[in-house]
Every structure is written in structure tokens, then in C-alpha cells.
Amino acid sequence: MTEITDLQARITAALDRIGTGLEGLGPGGGADGSAEVARLTEALEEERTANAQLEERVRTIKEKQDGTVQVLADEVERLRALLAAEEETVARLSRVNGELRANNTALREAIAHGVAEPHLVNKSMMVELEALRTAQEADRAELDAVLGELNALVADAARGADEEEAAHA
Numbered sequence: 166m167t168e169i170t171d172l173q174a175r176i177t178a179a180l181d182r183i184g185t186g187l188e189g190l191g192p193g194g195g196a197d198g199s200a201e202v203a204r205l206t207e208a209l210e211e212e213r214t215a216n217a218q219l220e221e222r223v224r225t226i227k228e229k230q231d232g233t234v235q236v237l238a239d240e241v242e243r244l245r246a247l248l249a250a251e252e253e254t255v256a257r258l259s260r261v262n263g264e265l266r267a268n269n270t271a272l273r274e275a276i277a278h279g280v281a282e283p284h285l286v287n288k289s290m291m292v293e294l295e296a297l298r299t300a301q302e303a304d305r306a307e308l309d310a311v312l313g314e315l316n317a318l319v320a321d322a323a324r325g326a327d328e329e330e331a332a333h334a
Contacts, residue, residue: 240317247310254303261296268292 268289275282 243313247306247313250306251303251310254299254306258296258299258303261292261299265289265292265296 268285272282272285272289275285
């Protein structure tokens, strides 16, 4: 029972000390309490300002990152379309060259047997013409790819120059 009384006395004394301390920090408290509150308020405002600055930096970085991701996504899409066109052209060129080889083989066999068949010559010339057109389309697709890369490089250089100019302004 004495322990309970001792603990109660200790708790009461601690509460009295806390009350006295709070009175000192209150609006009518001493100069030390007001200075401490002012210092803490100032520190809180500094932290709020720093937090706002950090949030702004994070927002700016996120916007820049989102822009970069979109540019890269657009570039990937352009390259996919270019690759699909190249693959289609190569497949067509392979098909036409296969037809040309088969037709030339038939023409050689006809000549070897001493038979000159005009329709084989015509067919061979038509297939060869198609092969030349397809090769020209493949060359055009390759040139388009090179031009696309050059345009991308020029756009990047212009964007970098604009950013550098904006940074110096």
C-alpha cells in the first residue's frame, strides 16, 4: 500500500512540474518560453519552405521525365514502322528474286533444248523489271530511314540549343 502512495505522490509531483512548465510557455510566460516558441516557429517555417521547394523540384523532374518518356515512345513507334516497312520490302524483294531465278532457269532449259519461247523471255523481263522496282523501293526505304535519323538528330540538336539558350537567359 505504501508503494501506491509513493507512486501517487511522484505522479502528482510530476504533474505539478509539467503544469509549471506549461505556464511558463503560455502567453503570459517568461521570455525564455517566448524565444523558444519563436525559434521553433521559425524552424517550422524554414522546413515548410524547404519542403515546398523539394516538392517543386520533384514536380519539375517528373514533368521532364514524362516528356522524355513520350519522346522515346514516339521514337520507338517511328522505328517500329520503319522496321516493318523494311521487312516488307525485303520479303517482297526475296519473293521477286525467287521468281526471277525460277524464270531464268526455265529460260535456260528452253534455250538448252533449242526452243526459243518468247513468253518465257517476256516473263523473265517482266520479273526482272519488278525486281528492279523492288530494289529501288528498298533503296528508297533505306534513304527514308537515314533521313529520319538525320531529322531526329537535327531536332535533338535544336532542342538542346533551345534549352541551353533558355538556361543562359
